[in-house]
Amino acid sequence: MSQRKRSKGSGFSQVGNLPPLNLERHSREQVDQKVSELVQFLLVKDQKKIPIKRSDILKKVIGEYKDVYSEIVNRAGRTLQQVFGLQLVEIDTKHHIYILISTLPRAEGENLRQDDQTAKLGLLSVILSFIFMKGNSAKDGAVWEFLRRLRVHPGERHEVFGDVKKLVMEEFGQDPGHWGASWGGPRAPRH
Numbered sequence: 617m618s619q620r621k622r623s624k625g626s627g628f629s630q631v632g633n634l635p636p637l638n639l640e641r642h643s644r645e646q647v648d649q650k651v652s653e654l655v656q657f658l659l660v661k662d663q664k665k666i667p668i669k670r671s672d673i674l675k676k677v678i679g680e681y682k683d684v685y686s687e688i689v690n691r692a693g694r695t696l697q698q699v700f701g702l703q704l705v706e707i708d709t710k711h712h713i714y715i716l717i718s719t720l721p722r723a724e725g726e727n728l729r730q731d732d733q734t735a736k737l738g739l740l741s742v743i744l745s746f747i748f749m750k751g752n753s754a755k756d757g758a759v760w761e762f763l764r765r766l767r768v769h770p771g772e773r774h775e776v777f778g779d780v781k782k783l784v785m786e787e788f789g790q791d792p793g794h795w796g797a798s799w800g801g802p803r804a805p806r807h
Contacts, residue, residue, distance in 0.1 A: 642681060651688050652751065654677045654689065655692045655746055657702070671712070698747065701719050739768070
């Protein structure tokens with residue numbers, strides 16, 4: 617008896633708490649990596665407003681892991697929902713095209729007011745999400761490169777965040793002078 621259910625509109629089957637499928641060919645770490653790659657792929661496609669096609673997912677992310685496709689997609693869907701408040705929805709069943717939609721409640725009135733703390737919390741959330749996507753650990757150089765792609769440069773004064781390097785290093789907890797430390801997970805030893 618199968619616990620698989622077809623969710624309306626998503627085009628992907630939702631698997632309950634079943635044990636991972638076909639993991640004898642792939643290690644848990646390999647599948648975890650594919651889940652992270654798929655989440656990142658979907659977020660980039662969504663950010664650039666490029667259609668998300670199942671054929672692109674299979675070709676550019678899943679590759680040799682077609683035997684665990686459902687497992688990867690389901691886990692990526694849970695991650696998108698739990699971390700980013702997004703749901704993958706099929707909008708074209710003929711061509712298998714998807715979009716990400718927000719499942720977060722709309723902010724109204726007082727909740728729309730932004731202040732410095734809200735902006736800083738947003739930046740911290742972006743950094744922590746990036747670290748999560750990199751397997752809960754990322755070198756400082758990778759974090760700064762990621763922020764540069766978002767047009768948040770450590771050496772320049774940002775109109776919202778001010779001195780970004782100081783904000784990240786002091787307020788977010790990365791010790792100055794210890795750039796070799798890894799972010800996330802247990803604290804890396806000081807050099």
